[in-house]
Amino acid sequence: MSIKCRFCPIRNLPLFSPMTDPELSFMESFKVGEMTIQPNTPILSAGANSPQLFTALKGFGLRYKLLEDGRRQVLSFVLPGDLIGLQAGVMNQMTHNVESTTSMTLCVFNRNELWTLFRNHPQRAYDLTWISASEERFLGEALTAIGQKSALESVCWALARIYRRLESLHMDERRSVPLPYRQQDLADALGLSLVHTNKTLAKLREQQVATWTEGRLTVNDIFALEDMGLVDSQLPQSRPLM
Amino acid sequence: MSIKCRFCPIRNLPLFSPMTDPELSFMESFKVGEMTIQPNTPILSAGANSPQLFTALKGFGLRYKLLEDGRRQVLSFVLPGDLIGLQAGVMNQMTHNVESTTSMTLCVFNRNELWTLFRNHPQRAYDLTWISASEERFLGEALTAIGQKSALESVCWALARIYRRLESLHMDERRSVPLPYRQQDLADALGLSLVHTNKTLAKLREQQVATWTEGRLTVNDIFALEDMGLVDSQLPQSRPLM
DNA sequence: CGTGGCTTTGAGACAGTTCAAACTTCGTGG
DNA sequence: CCACGAAGTTTGAACTGTCTCAAAGCCACG
Known part of the structure; x- marks a missing residue:
């Protein structure tokens, strides 16, 4: 049931x-x-x-x-x-x-x-439109990442975005969130090759900004990550759920 | 008035x-x-x-x-x-x-x-959601172009899309539509440099597929252009206007 | 303990970038 | 009416970020 x-x-x-x-x-x-x-x-x-x-x-x-x-x-x-x-x-x-x-x-x-x-x-209809507009806003950001940002900037943008989303879902524990995807998935999201994505992630690990292993993303410095990813707008603090 | x-x-x-x-x-x-x-x-x-x-x-x-x-x-x-x-x-x-x-x-x-x-x-509200979803669909296509397609494929995709849109607005005249933008605008839309965009357009001109000069785009073979741009879905034949 | 799925690393290749300059068109002012 | 500058397009050439190819390593699972 x-x-x-x-x-x-x-x-x-x-x-x-x-x-x-x-x-x-x-x-x-x-x-x-x-x-x-x-x-x-x-x-x-x-x-x-x-x-x-x-x-x-x-x-x-x-x-x-x-x-x-x-x-x-x-x-x-x-x-x-x-x-x-x-x-x-x-x-x-x-x-x-x-x-x-x-x-x-x-x-x-x-x-x-x-x-x-x-x-x-009507309120629920409005919410539906809100959700759709929000999706559109996100894709515009993604377009900007892929179209204009360097590989390093893009990866930082994506990881920061995901971290913030999971954080607002209260899925974070001591700077770490579940992230059960493959590197290939991130690569395909950012229009990068798997190899280059891997090397970019290695760089972030070395610089102690963020580490993504075994299905978990650990972010040591979310502000640094957001800066490096040129993240512009904040995620809304409140949104409708369908 | x-x-x-x-x-x-x-x-x-x-x-x-x-x-x-x-x-x-x-x-x-x-x-x-x-x-x-x-x-x-x-x-x-x-x-x-x-x-x-x-x-x-x-x-x-x-x-x-x-x-x-x-x-x-x-x-x-x-x-x-x-x-x-x-x-x-x-x-x-x-x-x-x-x-x-x-x-x-x-x-x-x-x-x-x-x-x-x-x-x-409610019908107008539905239309608004439709428009928003349609915008989202378009950005998803753009993301795919920028993220996955070569410069030539992307340029063909963009020109084909624009041509079709203007055609359905009845702004076409003998295979030609107004396109009063700069090459820089197209470059910024596709995440390409101005120089490379220019050279890609030159290639399309040489191959007699499409010519964009003096604010007009002339498409000799729209099907070839769509094929080269890996255009997948058709534009809707009917849509709401606000 | 072998196999498949994923990650990591190295190295050469290339699509697309950057730099630079010439060319065209057009509006403006002397 | 011509000189000038601004804005955009075109072309050439060197450079580089990212890709492709290749192979090794790791781990979980049957």
Whole structure:
């Protein structure tokens, strides 16, 4: 039996803006179930028109696009609290893939109810737009990293961003957060080769700024990391959760 | 006196999905005026919290982010029909700049009415989310171009995309569209140097695929251009206009 | 204890950058 | 009407950050 939204394990984090009671009951009807999946399982595929939306509750995933010849661009790392499939939800067409990296628990929503949401819950509709705009803001930053920054700057930017996101999810413990990805995933996110990504990470390790081994990222100096990554804007202190 | 939405010069293009009468009258109240600006005029600035949203009616602009040292990433080319400032509209914070390249005419909306839109016009709210998701889809494609494609592939991708957009705005005439930007703008959009962008354009000219001079782009073979740019998805045949 | 998946290291290659300068166009002012 | 400067494009040539190729090392798992 799936958890009721009012007992959702993550929605009480200070990061997520509170919901009213009517919103909460609507979300409970909007939610059609929970899904637990194995590592490396596809969640949504490019070209598909999925009848479902998801919110990640637990675990880590990837959003990416593939070129015909196999080149892969990772668009973002999917962490708990992230909404998955909004694009297919409103545009009836996915143009990227989403898959799990670790095992994951997902909240499943019925896309057909999306219209009810827009008609009866303007605040939730607003939140959806907020989330979409926020995703857009992030991709703009990523574009700037890949397009303009050096490999070292890009890697610092990415690690700082991820560290801050996990920190606001209270997943940090003594300057360290889980980061169960491969170096290849980061390389594909930043448009760098695996080899060069590896050497750049080695540099950060030597300089005692950040160390990423065995699925954990330890950041000795988050401010140095943010500076080196030319991080400009702060993450919002509060955001809606779907 | 500004034009009423029902007489809007672009909304009757087949590209834009039709609006109902109530929607149309709401839009006329949502719209607070029109603005005509000179070339190279800032429209919205990073960090600002503008009380306004805009829709481009006429003219060309740029969306971009700046790094402290002056490096610039162009996020997108602003064409007629594009909504400007949704990010500030919902998130109260711009993280990029928008400015005109040519002289422009903009439709001006009052951000305070955004809430009325969400409360009373669910279809328009849905459209807003659609637009935001569409922007996100585009940035994902741009990320893939910059991160994974060669300079030649990227340039072809960008020119093909722009050509198709202007074509669907009926701004094409015998395989040619207006493109009043500098090579530097394209270079900054693709994360390439000006020199290399110039040489890549020269190659396309020699190969008789596309020629961009004196503010016009002429495409001899749009299919070849799309192939060379590894363009994957089609632009939607119909989209909402704000 | 062998095999597959991932990380690490070394070294040569090259796509794209940087530097520099010439060329074109166009508006401005003497 | 010509000289001048500013803005953009084009070309050449040297340089370099990052890539590709190659191989070794590490570790978990069957």
